Amino acid sequence: MNISRVINTISIIVGGVLALYAQSQADSNPYVLIGGVSLLMFGIYRTSRNIPSKYDKPEESFVKTENEHEV
Known part of the structure; x- marks a missing residue:
């Protein structure tokens, strides 16, 4: 697991915990x-x-083209 994935995962988890903690307090700190x-x-953006x-990939066609040899 590379360092970029670790940073993304940690930022998502810590950000979610902080947001839930701030919402659960009676006198929540908006900051x-x-x-x-x-x-x-x-974290979500980086992920x-x-x-x-x-x-990004080319579209696959269900119609196959005929070869000149088959005609």
């Missing part, structure tokens, strides 16, 4: 909530940046 959500979104698009 902790903003920091947790920002860290969570940072999604490495996932390839389904439109």
Whole structure:
């Protein structure tokens, strides 16, 4: 597992825990909530940046072309 995946995973987990912690308090600190959500979104963005698009590969056709030898 490379270091980039570790950073992404840690930032998602820590950001989620901070956001949940800030929401569970009666007198919640908005800065902790903003920091947790920002860290969570940072990790999700870095993770999604490495996932390839389904439109990057060439489309496969179900129709096969005829060879000149078969005609």
